[in-house]
Amino acid sequence: xxxxxxxxxxxxxxxxxxxxxxxxxxxxxxxxxxxxxxxxxxxxxxxxxxxxxxxxxxxxxxxxxxxxxxxxxxxxxxxxxxxxxxxxxxxxxxxxxxxxxxxxxxxxxxxxxxxxxxxxxxxxxxxxxxxxxxxxxxxxxxxxxxxxxxxxxxxxxx
Numbered sequence: 001x002x003x004x005x006x007x008x009x010x011x012x013x014x015x016x017x018x019x020x021x022x023x024x025x026x027x028x029x030x031x032x033x034x035x036x037x038x039x040x041x042x043x044x045x046x047x048x049x050x051x052x053x054x055x056x057x058x059x060x061x062x063x064x065x066x067x068x069x070x071x072x073x074x075x076x077x078x079x080x081x082x083x084x085x086x087x088x089x090x091x092x093x094x095x096x097x098x099x100x101x102x103x104x105x106x107x108x109x110x111x112x113x114x115x116x117x118x119x120x121x122x123x124x125x126x127x128x129x130x131x132x133x134x135x136x137x138x139x140x141x142x143x144x145x146x147x148x149x150x151x152x153x154x155x156x157x158x
Contacts, residue, residue, distance in 0.1 A: 022120070029112050034105065039064060039072035040081075041109075044098070047082065048106040052097040054087060081105060 007013045023038065030041045042062040047053060050061065059069045073096060076082045081102035087093040098106065121129055 025120075026113060026116055029116060030109055033112070034109055036105075037072065037075070039068045040076055043069065043072045043076060043096075044081070044102060044106055044109075047096060047098045048103065048110075052095045054090070054093045054095060056093070058096065076102065 027038050027041070030036050031038070036044065039062075042064060043058055046058050046061050050057075053061075055066070055069050055073060058064075058073075059066055062069070064072075073082065073084075077084060079101075080099055082096055083099050084094040084096055087095050124132065
């Protein structure tokens with residue numbers, strides 16, 4: 001029986017499988033060597049890149065939900081890796097930034113993850129790397145332009 005759909009040729013499956021493998025491999029650096037979780041890693045990098053942010057903005061930039069960000073922030077604050085201060089414009093919100101210890105942790109991890117990325121990309125020529133990122137950008141733009149489809153509830157799942 002011939003089927004038009006094959007997981008090995010279905011882009012959503014392939015991207016998800018590749019992303020999972022990449023995440024697991026990379027996480028060994030910051031989890032095993034530096035003792036931080038995937039969520040904490042994303043918060044760390046985001047605050048290192050953007051500086052002081054509200055947790056809501058961290059959620060948007062990292063594609064994590066508020067609960068994940070909140071737990072990561074609490075753990076990082078408990079270890080002295082970030083600081084919180086009240087937001088003057090919104091009394092319900094706080095502004096987050098890396099502490100000196102958080103910035104130092106980022107400086108220690110950064111070269112290792114960049115070397116890991118270079119190793120992953122090694123089989124690709126520089127032009128292929130540029131093409132890969134350009135294609136990812138195009139797919140993200142297309143996805144943003146597509147109409148949202150309603151989420152299936154469990155009764156509708158195949």
